[in-house]
Amino acid sequence: MLEELRITGLGVIEDASLPLAEGLTVITGETGAGKTMVVAGLGLLFGGRADAGRVRTDVGKAVVEGRIRLDSTVDQRTAAAVRQRAVDAGADVDDDELLLSRTVTSEGRSRAHVAGRSAPIGVLSELGELVVSVHGQSDQMRLLQPAEQRAALDRYAGAEHEKVYERFRETYGQWRGAADELARRRRDATERTREAELLKLGLAEIAEVNPEPGEDEALAEEARRLEHAEALRGAAVTAHQALSGDGDGMDESADVMTLLGAAQRALEGQSSVDSALGELSSRLSEAASVIGDVASELGSYLDGLDADPARLETIFARRAVLKGLTRKYAEDIDGVLEWARVAAARLVDLDVSDEALEAMRAERDRLAKETAGLAARLMASRREAAVRFAEDVSVELTGLAMPHARVLAEVGPRPVGKGPHKLEVEGAECGVGPDGCDEVELRLRANPGAPAASLQRGASGGELSRVMLAIEVIFAGAGGPPTLVFDEVDAGVGGRAAVEIGRRLARLAHRHQVIVVTHLPQVAAFADRHLVVAKDVSGAVTTSGVHAVMDTERARELARMLAGLPDSDLGVAHAEELLAVAGKEKRAIRAEA
Numbered sequence: 198m199l200e201e202l203r204i205t206g207l208g209v210i211e212d213a214s215l216p217l218a219e220g221l222t223v224i225t226g227e228t229g230a231g232k233t234m235v236v237a238g239l240g241l242l243f244g245g246r247a248d249a250g251r252v253r254t255d256v257g258k259a260v261v262e263g264r265i266r267l268d269s270t271v272d273q274r275t276a277a278a279v280r281q282r283a284v285d286a287g288a289d290v291d292d293d294e295l296l297l298s299r300t301v302t303s304e305g306r307s308r309a310h311v312a313g314r315s316a317p318i319g320v321l322s323e324l325g326e327l328v329v330s331v332h333g334q335s336d337q338m339r340l341l342q343p344a345e346q347r348a349a350l351d352r353y354a355g356a357e358h359e360k361v362y363e364r365f366r367e368t369y370g371q372w373r374g375a376a377d378e379l380a381r382r383r384r385d386a387t388e389r390t391r392e393a394e395l396l397k398l399g400l401a402e403i404a405e406v407n408p409e410p411g412e413d414e415a416l417a418e419e420a421r422r423l424e425h426a427e428a429l430r431g432a433a434v435t436a437h438q439a440l441s442g443d444g445d446g447m448d449e450s451a452d453v454m455t456l457l458g459a460a461q462r463a464l465e466g467q468s469s470v471d472s473a474l475g476e477l478s479s480r481l482s483e484a485a486s487v488i489g490d491v492a493s494e495l496g497s498y499l500d501g502l503d504a505d506p507a508r509l510e511t512i513f514a515r516r517a518v519l520k521g522l523t524r525k526y527a528e529d530i531d532g533v534l535e536w537a538r539v540a541a542a543r544l545v546d547l548d549v550s551d552e553a554l555e556a557m558r559a560e561r562d563r564l565a566k567e568t569a570g571l572a573a574r575l576m577a578s579r580r581e582a583a584v585r586f587a588e589d590v591s592v593e594l595t596g597l598a599m600p601h602a603r604v605l606a607e608v609g610p611r612p613v614g615k616g617p618h619k620l621e622v623e624g625a626e627c628g629v630g631p632d633g634c635d636e637v638e639l640r641l642r643a644n645p646g647a648p649a650a651s652l653q654r655g656a657s658g659g660e661l662s663r664v665m666l667a668i669e670v671i672f673a674g675a676g677g678p679p680t681l682v683f684d685e686v687d688a689g690v691g692g693r694a695a696v697e698i699g700r701r702l703a704r705l706a707h708r709h710q711v712i713v714v715t716h717l718p719q720v721a722a723f724a725d726r727h728l729v730v731a732k733d734v735s736g737a738v739t740t741s742g743v744h745a746v747m748d749t750e751r752a753r754e755l756a757r758m759l760a761g762l763p764d765s766d767l768g769v770a771h772a773e774e775l776l777a778v779a780g781k782e783k784r785a786i787r788a789e790a
Contacts (some may be wrong), residue, residue, distance in 0.1 A: 205259065212742070249304065346639045361575050364571055400537055408519055412519065420512045576622070610627040
């Protein structure tokens with residue numbers, strides 16, 4: 198829930214704080230006082246487009262700050278989602294509140310902060326989707342668009358409908374992907390065939406050589422040994438004889454093992470006298486063991502040393518063949534083998550044989566049939582939801598002083614050509630897109646016997662406002678953001694209808710925080726908190742501020758709204774009567790809950 202909003206340097210508002218609360222808060226004021234700047238400030242706070250033209254030039258920047266409560270007054274799933282998104286953005290979130298701010302300079306630069314930490318503007322937008330839903334006259338215009346009407350019906354239809362819709366979207370994407378891939382393969386068949394032939398030649402050449410992983414390095418090492426076999430043998434023989442004493446003409450007393458043995462025995466003999474000599478004797482014994490191992494390994498090395506010229510010639514020939522592969526395909530044999538693996542996979546993708554194309558056609562057709570079946574299920578689900586939706590909206594309109602009005606939600610197949618693709622659904626071709634194969638149109642029958650007309654042609658401004666409010670009341674019962682903002686959605690309404698709108702907003706405020714910018718005293722009378730935007734023209738620059746009104750001051754504001762005469766005793770008396778009626782209605786609403 199939005200607890201407080203502060204706006205500085207935005208439009209006519211120099212510095213204003215809006216103390217918000219649970220229930221219904223109304224914002225009123227004279228035309229031009231800056232009521233729309235409050236809604237504009239909310240839009241900025243929750244990631245809306247920054248308009249440098251609205252920044253006060255004498256200040257140079259506009260700042261909007263908001264405090265969101267995350268305590269027991271808010272649905273805890275929503276509160277948890279808000280906390281998690283803020284934490285993901287790097288913010289240190291207090292358990293019960295979250296501070297947001299947005300700054301826009303006169304040059305158009307914009308910054309956002311979440312819990313005092315700098316954050317992308319998009320984070321404010323994501324938090325706004327969780328916290329607040331803003332409805333204004335532009336939303337009414339959007340409701341006239343078929344896509345918005347379909348989205349409203351889908352939102353209403355419920356969880357099972359959403360599952361069908363999700364399956365349709367997934368299958369539709371698979372179908373279009375298969376169709377596009379088949380078209381691409383047909384279109385690029387010649388180029389694909391040429392590429393496939395080149396890959397096949399390369400794979401055949403590699404397969405004929407049949408290299409082993411690391412073979413080029415292994416052969417290079419073996420070749421080096423064979424090329425220097427005599428030098429290696431001489432070095433190994435000399436080292437072996439020096440260590441072990443084996444070999445013709447060697448002086449037995451000169452080999453390392455004999456000398457080490459003599460030294461070790463001499464030290465061992467005196468170890469009882471001095472333990473230090475015993476320690477050195479042990480170390481000589483360890484050295485003798487290591488030298489013995491080396492001598493043994495040198496012997497094995499000499500036994501395996503091969504100086505076969507024929508083997509060397511074979512290695513040279515094999516290395517030349519492998520070099521031919523590394524010149525063409527990669528730097529080493531391991532790279533050549535990886536090229537072959539990738540090429541084999543690419544060949545599968547390049548397959549443009551009749552068999553491959555036929556298999557792709559079959560898969561495309563299978564997915565098209567599955568998509569058509571899901572499109573039919575989606576249409577049926579929308580038709581079922583449309584009956585309930587129309588009934589619920591019509592009931593709400595009865596309570597909004599339109600007792601004879603009926604809203605009809607018609608769902609029909611989309612004509613071929615109006616969708617990006619076409620499919621046969623339930624025996625007839627229709628246009629299909631990622632949103633289905635049907636069109637939704639909301640129609641209004643304002644009076645019994647009158648023909649139902651589309652909202653675009655059959656609804657006045659006041660009627661459209663009430664239809665929009667009725668839809669929002671229905672949606673509110675299904676959850677959604679905890680804060681609802683209505684910006685003069687009561688335009689074109691008056692009299693009894695205005696009272697009914699106030700009553701509906703008060704009922705809605707029993708489950709949500711509702712903030713309403715209104716020019717109707719009948720609506721303002723139902724407020725739990727009444728804020729007035731007042732204009733000050735005493736200085737060189739026009740400014741506006743916001744203050745809460747209560748009791749007599751509130752009655753005077755309603756009198757101003759009723760007749761433009763805040764000081765009229767008759768106007769104030771009328772306002773007080775209006776407040777009394779609204780108070781009685783609010784008590785009845787609380788009793789019903």
